[in-house]
Amino acid sequence: MRRRIWVWQLVLLVAIFVAWQVLTQPGLLPPIFWHDNPERAAFFFGEPVKMFRVIWQWFTEGTIYAHLWVTLEETVLAFVIGSALGLAVGLWLGLSPTASALFDPFITAANAMPRVVLAPIFMVWFGLDIGSKVALGVTLVFFIVFFNVYQGVKEVSPVVVSNSVMLGANRRQLLRSVYLPSATSWVFSSLHTSVGMAFVGAVVGEYLGSARGVGYLIAQAEGAFDINTVFAGILVLTAFALVLDFAVGAAERRLLVWRPTQGETEQL
Amino acid sequence: MAAVEFERITCTFAARGKGSGSYTAVKDVTLTIADGEFVSVVGPTGCGKSTLLNVAAGLLRPSSGSLRVFGEPLQGVNRRAGYMFQSEALMPWRSALGNVTAGLEFRGVARDEARRRGMEWLERVGLAGFENRYPHQLSGGMRKRVSLAQMLILDPQIVLMDEPFSALDVQTRQLMENELLELWSANRKSVIFITHDLEEAISLSDRVVVLSAGPATHPIGEFAIDLPRPRDVSEIRMTPRFIELHDRIWHSMKEEVLKGYAQTRNRVSG
Numbered sequence: 400m401r402r403r404i405w406v407w408q409l410v411l412l413v414a415i416f417v418a419w420q421v422l423t424q425p426g427l428l429p430p431i432f433w434h435d436n437p438e439r440a441a442f443f444f445g446e447p448v449k450m451f452r453v454i455w456q457w458f459t460e461g462t463i464y465a466h467l468w469v470t471l472e473e474t475v476l477a478f479v480i481g482s483a484l485g486l487a488v489g490l491w492l493g494l495s496p497t498a499s500a501l502f503d504p505f506i507t508a509a510n511a512m513p514r515v516v517l518a519p520i521f522m523v524w525f526g527l528d529i530g531s532k533v534a535l536g537v538t539l540v541f542f543i544v545f546f547n548v549y550q551g552v553k554e555v556s557p558v559v560v561s562n563s564v565m566l567g568a569n570r571r572q573l574l575r576s577v578y579l580p581s582a583t584s585w586v587f588s589s590l591h592t593s594v595g596m597a598f599v600g601a602v603v604g605e606y607l608g609s610a611r612g613v614g615y616l617i618a619q620a621e622g623a624f625d626i627n628t629v630f631a632g633i634l635v636l637t638a639f640a641l642v643l644d645f646a647v648g649a650a651e652r653r654l655l656v657w658r659p660t661q662g663e664t665e666q667l
Numbered sequence: 668m669a670a671v672e673f674e675r676i677t678c679t680f681a682a683r684g685k686g687s688g689s690y691t692a693v694k695d696v697t698l699t700i701a702d703g704e705f706v707s708v709v710g711p712t713g714c715g716k717s718t719l720l721n722v723a724a725g726l727l728r729p730s731s732g733s734l735r736v737f738g739e740p741l742q743g744v745n746r747r748a749g750y751m752f753q754s755e756a757l758m759p760w761r762s763a764l765g766n767v768t769a770g771l772e773f774r775g776v777a778r779d780e781a782r783r784r785g786m787e788w789l790e791r792v793g794l795a796g797f798e799n800r801y802p803h804q805l806s807g808g809m810r811k812r813v814s815l816a817q818m819l820i821l822d823p824q825i826v827l828m829d830e831p832f833s834a835l836d837v838q839t840r841q842l843m844e845n846e847l848l849e850l851w852s853a854n855r856k857s858v859i860f861i862t863h864d865l866e867e868a869i870s871l872s873d874r875v876v877v878l879s880a881g882p883a884t885h886p887i888g889e890f891a892i893d894l895p896r897p898r899d900v901s902e903i904r905m906t907p908r909f910i911e912l913h914d915r916i917w918h919s920m921k922e923e924v925l926k927g928y929a930q931t932r933n934r935v936s937g
Contacts (some may be wrong), residue, residue: 561726562756564744566770566821576769580760657760657801 416447424448434586445626453631469612473529473601474643477536478594482586485541489548490574490582499549506545514538518607527609536600543593544586551585551651552578594647598640613639668736670825670857671723673698676732678718694883696732698876700825703855707868709920710878716861717753720885722828724750732892736825749823751814751829757802763789763813764798771822777905788816792846800832808839812846819850826851826858833862844871844900852897865920869912870900876918880927888919 421427423440433439457463465497492499492506517538555578561575586593605614612634620628676696679689692715700706710716721727722734725745734741737750757766768776768785776784789798792812802810811831818826832840849870851858862868868875869892879886892912894903903909 454854455746501912556755558752558754558756559758562752563758563769563773564726564750565724565750566817567773568769569773572773576759576773580758657762657803 405580419444419589420447428565442458442624442626443544444467445630449627450631450634454635457631463613463635466611466613466616467527467635470598470601470614470636472641473532473536473604473612474594474597476529476533478540478597481537481597482593484537484583485544486548486586489545490512490552490578492550493549493582494574494578500528510542510546515603518604521604522608532601532604532609532612535604536597539596539600540593543589543596547585547589549583552583555581560597584655584658587651590647590651591644594643595640598643602636668702669699669735669860670702670704670737671698671700672735673722674721674733675737676719676722676729676734678715678722678727679730691883692889694879694885696885698886700857700859702737702786702824702857704874705851705852705858705872706874706876707860707862707872708878709862709865709916710867710884711880711920711924712863715881715884716863716878717829720750720859720861721827723825724748724827726750745825747823748825748827749818749821751818751826751828753833755810757813757817759802762799762801762804763794763809764765766802766813767816769822774821776839784820784890785816788820789813790849792816808835808843811835811843815843815847815850820847822854824856826856828860828863831860831895833864834865840867841901847871848896848898848900865913865916866904867900869894869916870898870903875916877916877923880923880930887923888916890916
């Protein structure tokens with residue numbers, strides 16, 4: 400059954416591209432909407448065959464790898480820095496009621512702010528290189544991780560804490576053996592979202608101003624009204640995001656073995 | 668010397684919210700547990716049994732009264748006591764072995780040594796071969812065994828147990844009770860065992876303390892259990908002496924249980 404689904408998914412994917420091609424290729428079908436100009440559909444929506452030709456060229460000529468590498472680098476850096484900051488601040492505020500009460504409105508305000516508009520400011524601060532993209536990604540990742548860790552610390556079972564105290568844990572050991580593992584599990588549960596956000600930060604940053612990266616390729620093509628290259632860039636980004644998501648899923652399965660998944664609890 | 672001495676312990680909790688007064692959970696409790704004695708504390712539900720145990724553990728400071736452990740007034744957490752909680756207290760991110768050796772780790776015991784002793788204890792509670800399982804991969808009874816090993820590996824002089832087996836089914840429960848008795852008779856510690864199950868209390872203990880219904884719970888009776896040891900908890904329940912003791916204690920408890928029940932009902936309907 401699973402293999403059948405897989406086959407159908409593939410069929411659906413091919414069907415989408417075939418329909419797209421048939422509807423956009425000039426002169427193949429009598430024009431449905433733009434009667435005056437048969438080239439118009441291809442101009443607006445691109446032609447899959449030409450997109451794949453662009454992608455083929457990128458990979459065979461090797462021009463895409465440097466751009467992909469930059470985008471990956473930005474994503475990973477934004478994810479790591481954002482998660483580390485979110486974890487540290489989340490643990491701190493989660494364990495200190497005073498600090499939490501003091502900073503609460505500021506955190507809420509900072510999270511409500513649309514962070515994408517900060518991108519131009521980051522470019523002024525950190526330049527057009529990867530620094531500004533990482534900074535944008537960090538602001539996106541930080542809040543996801545922060546809120547999860549904060550919640551995670553608040554929801555540590557008081558019985559587990561009391562038990563560890565009775566077993567002789569001091570304050571530092573309690574942080575290391577109880578609060579940190581509990582908070583990390585929450586970080587991992589938000590891993591898919593935060594890696595996705597780091598990726599969004601990287602691409603949007605590149606798109607708004609850069610000299611390298613897949614976002615830059617798309618922005619360049621857009622400037623030249625080269626719709627096929629724009630879509631080629633989008634397809635590469637999508638495939639790349641899928642690979643990232645798959646890698647995250649694999650990491651998650653390895654690191655969260657101790658967590659019961661629904662309906663999968665193994666009883667003896 | 669007495670292992671634990673409660674002297675006129677009173678615990679009053681400040682009520683949250685306006686208008687409602689404070690709540691006195693336990694009042695003027697004086698109770699002594701001798702070294703190596705197994706004492707069960709029974710009482711109606713919600714009568715503040717756990718409060719007493721938390722005081723003995725040093726997790727809760729009493730409003731008034733004093734607690735002495737082997738003659739010394741208790742300051743902070745009771746380092747001589749092991750505590751087995753009613754609800755799940757294992758760290759879900761640690762394997763069975765990791766949980767059992769947690770206390771040794773906190774005390775700075777070397778890793779190899781901790782591992783060796785942990786494996787020994789897992790075998791002693793019948794969990795050899797399960798050391799790499801995580802708590803969610805173990806059944807309720809197995810998790811209780813891990814908790815028991817986790818506490819006893821530190822060799823505490825005082826063992827505090829708060830309805831430890833109440834979540835288990837009857838068969839598993841009797842199995843665990845027998846194992847507890849076996850472990851206890853091999854190395855006699857002072858035990859304070861909280862339960863609402865009178866049969867469990869009688870079959871395990873040297874002495875049963877009956878508490879009044881809350882609020883302001885206090886002991887209303889003490890009964891020495893002169894049943895011979897070693898005991899088998901399921902067999903001893905059939906003996907005439909057990910039934911006689913059960914009748915006597917139940918008689919003194921009945922009124923309090925009904926009182927406690929009426930109060931809960933009023934609280935729900937009012």
